[in-house]
Amino acid sequence: MLTFHFRPAALLGMVALAAFSCNQKPSGAAAEHSTESSLADLKVHDGLEVTLFASEPMFSNPTNIAIDERGRVWVCEAYNYRSEYNIKNPVKKEGDRIMILEDTDGDGKADKSKVFYQGTDVNSALGIALLGNKVIISCSPNVFVFTDDNGDDVPDKKEIFFKGIQGLQHDHGMHSFVFGPDGRLYFNFGNAGVSLLNPAGDTVVDVHGHKVVTNGKPFREGMVMRCDVDGSHVEVLGNNFRNNFEVTLDPYGTMWQSDNDDDGNKGTRINYVMEYGNYGYRDEMTGASWGSRRTNMEKEIPFRHWHLNDPGVVPNVLQTGSGSPAGITVYEGDLLPEVFRGQMIHAEPGHNVVRSYPVENDGAGYKATIVNILEGQKDQWFRPADVAIAPDGSLFVADWYDPGVGGHQVGDLDRGRIYRVAPKGSKYTTPKTDISTIDGAVAALTNPNAAVRYLGWNALAAAGDKAEPALENLWKGNNARQKAQALWLLTRLPKSDDYLAQALGDTDANIRITGIRVARMLKKDILPIALKLQNDGSPQVRREVALAIRGNSSAEAAEVWTALAQQYDGKDRWYLEALGISAEGNSDAYFSAWKKKVGADWNTPANRDIVWRSRSKYAMPLLAELIKKSNDQEMLRYFRAFDFQTDASKQQVLTQLVQQSQGDRLLYALKHMDASKLKMTPAITTALNKVLEQKKGKIEFVELVTLFKLQNRSSDLLQLAIQYPDSAVGKESAKVLLNWNKMDLMQKTINGNNKDNAQAMVKALWPLMYNLKTIAIMESIMMDSTKDIELRKLAVKTFGGPWEAEDHLLELAKENKIPADLQTAAGGVFQTAWRGTLRAEAAKYLKLPGSKTGTALPAIAVMVEKHGDVAKGQQVFKTLCVTCHKVKGEGVNFGPELSEIGDKLPKEALYTSILFPDQGISFGFEGYRFKLNDGSSAFGRIVSETEDKVEVQYMGNQQTVAKENITSRTKLETSLMPSNLQSSMTEEELVDLVEYLSTLKKDERVSKN
Incomplete structure (x- = not known):
């Protein structure tokens, strides 16, 4: 499905159902999925009702929506969603459409639709933003700006705004643009975005001098960015997300978004985007995946997924478990119940729900709970993809309406629904937007609809001084959110400093926060402001002070940072991360000023956290002192902090630890060294050999051999790969041998007389089939007819998974090089491949196994469309299958x-x-094969196992094998x-x-x- 990195739902074999025409009474499957049925299935929050605004055949598969000042709903349609993968589905050769849906008779239902634009260049567009007469469409690899000069709903101009976003039509590419309260555009892309180019094709360089690419220098994976409305002055605001679907802002300029985990890890999350933060999807320093082994690894996968134990990772507001987070907005209206006002509203198609996350302050950050607004009860096709707020404050929900969600697959092409959620009996009306007057523009600025707010903001900005009295009325009012909206505009006027001073002294912490952000945007001297607010009673305000002085190398800034650090309570991770972000580029100076101030009192619980989080070289000797005196768990935490230190003095500090440590402390001191920058001394060599002997056969042995490049231990790694092919020890050993190009050792094992060893070597190499050297090894096994057929089948099986391997196997099939006795095995690899195009292509070159008549069976895709006789099939089952299955x-x-x-x-x-x-x-x-000490063997599946015996079953026969008689077992x-x-x-x-x-x-x- 669309831009959500969704759970690859089991869509295999699903056939799109044609939408019934309006004058037909639906029946069967069509009735089950009719608009009447799907609407009746929805459960809505107390006091609200849900009505159908529009549905097929007006449009289908809505990925993203926006609502204009006239109350019309604009829809990005995705009929051609990932057509290269969904090869069974038809496509519109003309391309997908950007639709406009309108209710002209006031009955709350769209009765008119028109095409704003259609083309293959907007196939599966994932974002739409309405900015007056301009429409921004996000459709990787491009972001387009369409301009409608004469208001006839036909674009007069199409321009590229940004390009170079990787992944054509990719769900993890570019998402929606949002106009912020500060007059700038905010946007994001997921971890397939990779890069951002300007219309001329040049890589964008952000305002801090960094290229906007995800190569780790310094950014990784998904990013949040902002820019001026003309695309200039791009600034990266956060990075290292996986698939952050959309970013949204409140009037104070606080950014919120959701992020999706890797499938099946129950780690989806809601984020407050603390500016310049790292959000931990991959290792900040190395880019290693979250599943890679590391010191002090989190015990639970949902937290491990975001590297939450690592210094330098911003925490999450809320982890929501499994799901497929999609469109999100902040509700600025008052039509919906109080619980939703000023809160995020979010579409979650994986769980068939639209929900809100009421936010509470949590130290310098935030925490949230979940309140459902709209949820599917039994109809699992309800897939809310996006949410938008209408000018009257009602909530609109775009329902992709599909049997599955994500994984680049789609089960239904013809359906799609848009619902309206509002208080019971609330008629859909659109208040008139008149920005020709100041009062009308102010009303527009405070409207809950994004398109109306944009018009109001620009009208007031253009009015200049004439708008000041009306904006001042907002500023002096009791509505803090509207005060913030006014402040962004008032500080553009000649009396900017007066309003800014008022904001910085306001009793509301959010207004003071907004004031700091305004001062930064206007490039005011931040030090006087920082000095004024460095001891503010709100940790959130102090957080903003810390972020504001980032990049300031003055001694005064270091003193401010010290004052902020002294107020850290030892518990508030948000605050600690703000301090770390603040010190970037000036870690040594800031840390030195702090250490001078705290002196001998540095070793308190709170100060130990500051040492742990710091990237200053002066923190490392203190880390070493903490390691010597800490318990085992604390020791791991402090050792992990060394991985984020880059100064050359790290080797000297760790060398001293090696000489002063025993047991696990010695092990970890060695593990955290950088062997490429280390001078090996007799003392280190002796310590290393000692630990290697202690850890032989364990993963720590492999890690140390790898780290210190001990190629003289290659034979040890080979034995580990053979002995433990199914474990991390064996697989990592094989990986190291491959990296060291020890092909001779591996080939000797594969070509030897011991079949079990050869099979173990293949299994250990299996995860490395993205590597051309491994592919060559497996191909040589396949082609060698003198080898054991089971080994050759196993070699074929390893080609399944990595695209490099699957594509190579396809080339062998095209060239008719796959041996006849391996055709079935190869067919199995292709049939279970994720890519539908690969399955279809391979079917042209490989024949399925033959039937009883000796003729080859047709492709599975052909047989799926056939309908058999159930009664006859039951007889076939009783004849062939009951000997094994119940x-x-x-x-x-x-x-x-x-x-x-x-x-x-x-x-x-x-x-x-x-x-x-x-x-x-x-x-x-x-299945397992057991060799027994009398020369015989046992074969079958293990049905039970105790300390002294194994029960083995093969079909209807079962035997008991004493463990003392087993010489080996092979899976x-x-x-x-x-x-x-x-x-x-x-x-x-x-x-x-x-x-x-x-x-x-x-x-x-x-x-x-």
Whole structure:
């Protein structure tokens, strides 16, 4: 689906359902997914009602929406969503559309639609922003600005605003632009964005002199940025997100957004974007993935996912678990209940819900809870992709409406809905926007609709002094959010300093925060302001002071930082990170000033945190002192801090620790050294060899051998790869050998007489199939007909996954180089590939296994479209399958229970499981081969294991093996299910069998043919 990095939902085998025409009464599946049915299924927050504003056939697949000052809804349509992956789906050759939907008769439903623009250049556009007569459309690799000079809803000009965003149509590319209360544009891209180029094709350099590229120098992965309305003065405001879908702002200039985790890790999150913060998706220094081993790694994956134990990572406002976070906005109206006013409203298609996150202060940062606004109850097709606020304050929700969400797949092309949420009985009306008067412009500025606010802001900015009295009325009012909106404009006037001084002395902390941000934007001398507010009672205000002095190398700034640091309470991670961000570029000076001030009192709980977070070289000797005296867990925390130090003196500090340490402290002192910058002394060599002997066979051994480049230990790594091919120890050992180009050692093992060792070597290398050297090794095994057939099949299986390997296997298929006895194995790799284009292409060159008649079966995509006889399929099952599987209590409990298999797998996956059983062995049903000391062997799956025996089952036979008689056990990479089961059936019988299996569902209803 669209721009959300969504859970790859099981869309295999789903067929798009055509939308029924308006004069037909829906029935069956169409009735289940009719607008009437989907609307009735929605549960709305107390006091509110949901109504249908628009639906298909006006448009389909809405990815992003915006509402103009006339109350019209603009829609980015994605009929052609990722068409290169969804090859079974039709496409519109004319391209996707930007639609305008309008309610002309006042009944709350759109009755008129028009196409603003259509073209392949906006296929699957993921963002739309309405700025007067300009429309910004985000569609990676480009951002377009369309200009409608005469107001006829037809663009007179199309220009490139930015380009070079990587990933054509990619969900993790460029998202929406938002006009901020300061008159600038805010935007973001996800971790596929990679770079930002100007219209001339030059890499954008931000206002701090950094190229906007994600190469780690200094930015990584997803970013949040802002720029002037003409695209100039780009500034990167935060980085290292995964797929931050949209950024939104409140009137104070505080930025909020959601971010998606890697699939299945329950780490989706809501962020307050503290300016210039690192948000921890990858290792800040190395770019290593969150799953890579590191010191002091978080115990729980949702927190590990964001490197939250690392110094230099801004915490999260809220972690929401699983999901697919999408469009977000801040609600500035008063039509909805109090709980939603001034709060984020967010579309979450993964959980079929629109919700709000009421925010509370949390030290220098924020925390939030969840309040649902609109949720699907039973209809899992409700996929809210975006939210927008209308001029009357009502909430509009764009519903992608699809059986699945994300993973670059789509199950339905023809549907899409837009709902309106408002108090019960609230008629949809649009207040007139008249910016020709000052009062009308002020009313527009305070309107909850973004497009109206833009018009009001620009009218007031253009009015200059004439707008001052009306803006001053807002400024003197009791509504803090409107005061902030007025302040951004008042400080552009001649009396700017007066208003700024009032803001900095205001009793409301948010107004003081806004004042600091205004002063920075206007490039005021920040030191007098910092000195005035450095002891402010609000930690959030002090946070802003810290951010404001970032980059200031003066001694006065260092003193301000010291005063701020002395107020850290030892608990507030937000505050600590603000101090760290503040010191960037001046860490030594700021830290020295602080250390001089605290003197011998540096070793307090709060001050130890400041030492841990600092990037100053003067912090390292203090870290070493803390390590010597800390407990085991604290020790790990302080050792991890060394990874973020870059000064050459780090090696000297760690060398002293090596000489003074024993046990784990010695191990970690060695692990955190940089061997490339280290002079090896006899003392270090002795200590290293001592630890290596202690840790032999463990991952720490591999890490030290790698770190110190001990190629004389290559044979040790080889043995570890063979002994532990399924563990991190074995796989990392193989990776090091590959990096060191020890091909001779690995080839000798693969070509040797020990089949188990050869298989283990292949398994250890399996995760490295993105590497051309590994691909060459596996190809050589495939092509060697003298090798064991099971080893060759395993080599073929390793080609599944990395695109480099899959593409190479496809080339071999095209060149007819895949041996005949490996055609089925290769077919299994292709059939389970994620890319539909690859599956379709490979089907042209490989034949599926033959049926009972000896003829090759047609492609699975062809058989999926066929309908079999359920009763006949049940007979086939009883003949061929009950010897291994149980259904409704009948059969043998050897393979997986199949009573509900129709709920779990679509037809395509059922065919794949039968024809290519090696490709998806169920957990707990792996096969093992045991060699016994009398020369015999046992074979099957383990059904139970105790300290002294193993129970092994093969089909209906079970045997008990005493562990004292086992000399070795080998896990099989092939399924215990026969690989030629289809040869016992005709094509028709196979189709009947799959038809029967697809009816085996939880409700036990079996359809009759």
